[in-house]
Amino acid sequence: MADARVIPLYPGSGNVARQTGRSGSGGDSSSRPYDATASDEGSGEGRMSWDETVAEALAFARRRVLGDYEVDEFGFDAELTDHLLLPSLRPFYEKWFRVETIGLHNVPAESGALVVANHSGTLPWDALMTTVALRDHHPASRQLRMLGADLVFRMPVVGALARKSGQTLACNPDAERLLGGGELVGVWPEGFKGIGKPFRDRYKLQRFGRGGFVSAAIRAGVPIVPCSIVGAEEIYPNLADIKPIARLLGLPYFPVTPLFPHFGPLGTVPLPSKWYIEFGEPIDTSSNPEGAENDPMLVFNLSDQVRETIQETLYRLLAQRRNVFLG
Amino acid sequence: MAPNVVLVTGVSRFVGGSLAARLTANPAVERIIGVDTVPPHRELLRRMGRTEFVRADIRNPLISKVITNSKVDTVVHVSMGDHSNSGNRSVLKEMNVLGTMQLLAACQKSPTVRRMVVKSTSAVYGASPRDPAMFTEDMGPKDLPFSGYARDAAEVEGYVRGFGRRRPDVDITILRFTNLIGPRIDTVLTRYFALPVIPTVLGYDARLQMLHAEDALEVLEKATVENIPGIYNVGGDGILMLSQAIRRAGRVAMPVPSLAISPVSSFFRSARLVDSSPEQVRFLNFGRVVDTTRLREQFGFTPGWTTRQAFDDFVRGRDLRPVVAPDHVAAVERGIAGAVARLR
Structure with a gap:
């Protein structure tokens, strides 16, 4: 019965x-x-x-x-993430964006690795969907530990949720600690330049910071997995950026999309574009000589290599895509 | 080499007094001299046994006489107080900073002093959204603490380092403790968790790392009797989120929007309930966790209580009557499950 x-x-x-x-x-x-x-x-x-x-x-x-649950030193609350946060994202992953993943086998099953992805879409839905992809669809059901900007942790509610869902501050000590512990770390090196870029610049990768993620990966001796996300650019087409309001609110940008801010809360509903997340061939960093992380030339070259790989993959995926919403 | 004559400051308070009590049990330690401005209460005095209590103010040059006359060779400076007791910040700052300066001046003059142990705090790392997840001993604060206990501790550490430069023959151990907790100790945090309804900052949840007071005493004793110079973070394994700790204590959180923090905190301060300095509020926003690898590997100590065990021991030992009792919650759960079973 x-x-x-x-x-x-x-x-x-x-x-x-x-x-x-x-x-x-x-x-x-x-x-x-x-x-x-x-x-x-x-x-x-x-x-x-x-x-x-x-x-x-x-x-x-x-x-x-x-209060009978475990939280790790970074504030990651695995139980809350699995029982509450991921289930609330799953409908978006499966129904709304109909995400298709490619090359999940390129993400190692056990050891640490650094997933480097392009950032877009005004709000970081791309980061959330990548987390769902790796947790639900990777054979080893890996939890992506993301590195976020300090602004994230400054904000109320968002900052607390970010820590509980396994994010931590994008700084080398944290990245190396996570990678050294065999975790899968996700980083979006374009940062606000990428996520807040205007719609006309879609799928054009922005500058990759100072390459701090590369030196962290070299120091921890873990591979870098380039990750290209197509579809996230169209969820909130960012037509203009009202800088004075952004400055007033202390935000890096204040977007104007077809629905925001004039439609209020309706404007926060992402457009249902069809998404593809492709994980590329891992780039090995352990074969570099000792102290390579202190060689700026090598770090920049590696950073460029990752950037090029992602950009090329983006163009290839875009060429295959026939329709923004149907794929 | 075990110390002969140990001077312990702040002996009338829990940590100093209990440390003196522990040292009396060690036969290798010949004399223990306890110093404080107020005499310890009777129970503590009884536990301290053969400790010689000297009522002296470390801000007074008299302390120099105590050190030279009794040929003190090890100074354990644990009197640095957090802002839990007195409301008067300037007095406390004077006690902390000027007291330390005076004590160091006395030690510098004394040829017998060979070792110094300073109880500092992990508050020197500050608390901010730009903090790394865990602080190692080599890291500094992102924003310099501009007031309060953290500032005092940072200044004290600075003076101690200066003393170390002037007296390189003295071995200095600086111990940066996370928040102490336990059934017997009285700190800002224990008072905070003893409130039935606990004010928190809306939208923020701090990561708390705690250390059982017994572990803290053991570390201090080890630093006193053995010779392990250096700076060490001392904290329990693992963390509790502030919200989680409140739930484990069976308390009810009262989230306060950050805009309303200052009126609420001034109420709590005037009611002398808890410390609610801006520094404390920042701590309750972001929390702080330290890396204790060096403590384990170089100092050779592993805390016996994890953060969670220490906190649970505090809740049990204080006999905090939970507002939200686990039995009730379990009963509610059984009730709903029973109702569901009947529905089927």
Whole structure:
């Protein structure tokens, strides 16, 4: 009886869930074979009966209320991320942006690696979607630990959530500590120049900072995985930047999109573009000679190499794309 | 080589007094001299046993006489107070900074002093959104602390370093402690968590690293009897988020928007409930975690309590009656689960 009614937890089969739920409340106990589309990543979670789901949700709520959970030194709250933050992003990943990942095998399964990606889209949806991609679709279900600007941690709510979801400040000590601990670290070296660039500059990579990410990777001896994200540029076409308001609010830019700010909250709804996230061949850094991280020439060359790889991949993906929204 | 005559400052307070009590149990230590401006209360005095208490102010040159006359060879300076007790900042600053200067001047003149142990604080690293996740001993604060305890500690450390340059024959150990916690100790943080409703800053959640007071005493004792010069971060393993700690203590958080912080904090300060200096508020915004690798590998000490265990020990030991009791929460959970089971 307990496993008679099955509610798939994945939004991919939401209507199935509703149907079974209705038939269940009517007292109909006919066992219904589990919908195969929902079980794309196995594990027991997808096969729970609804009372087990309720029990698990209750246990989760109890642990949260009593503070009975683990947080690492960076403030990463794995339980909150897996139970609350990722599930709320999953519909966007699967339904809204219909993200397709390419080359996930290029991301190492166990060891540390540095994922370097292009940044775009006014709000960092690209970072969130890359996290979902690696967590849900990488065979080793890897948690991406992102490096963010200090502005992120200065802001209320956003800063606290960023730390809880595993982000930390983009600085070399943190990057090396994470990489040395075998974590998968994500970095968006274009920073605000990339995410806040005008729509006409879409898919043109901006300057890659000072190459601090390269020296961190060399020091930790981990490979750099270039990651190219197509689709994020179109979610909020940034038509203009009102600098005085940005200065007033202490923000790096204040965007004007077709829907923002004149439509208010509606303007924060991203356009449903079709996304592709491609992970390229890892670039080895461990073969460099000792002390290579202090050689600015080598660091800049490597940084350029990563940048070129991402830019070329972007152009290739764009050439294959026929429609912004349909892919 | 074990010290013969140890001078402990701030002996009337918990850390100084308990350290003296621990040292009395060590037969290698010949004499223990405790100094403070006020006499320790009776229970502490009893625990201190053979410690000789000298009522003296370290700001007074008299301290020099104490050091020379009794041939002190090890000075343990733990009197640096946080801003928990007195509301008067200038007095405290004078005690912390000028007291240390006077003490160092006395030590510099004394030919017998060979070792100095200073209890500092990880507050010297400050707290800001630009902080790395963990501070190592070589890092400095992103913004120099402009007032309060952190500023005092930074100045004290500066004077101690200067003393080290002038007396290179003296081995100096500076211990940067994270927030001490435990059933018996009274600090800013223990008072804060004893409030039934705990004001926090809306939208921020600090990472807290704590150290059990017993671990702190053990570290101080080890630094006193062994010779391990250097600067060491001392903190428990792991962290608790502020929100998590409040929940574990069964308290209710009261998030206050940052704009309303100053009226609320002035209320708490005038009510003498908790310290709510801007520095403390920054700490509660961003928190601070230190790397204790050097403590483990060079100093040779691993804290016996993790941050979480130390905090739980504090909650149990203080007998804080939880506002949100775990039993009630479990009962609610069972109730809902039961209702769900009946529904099926």
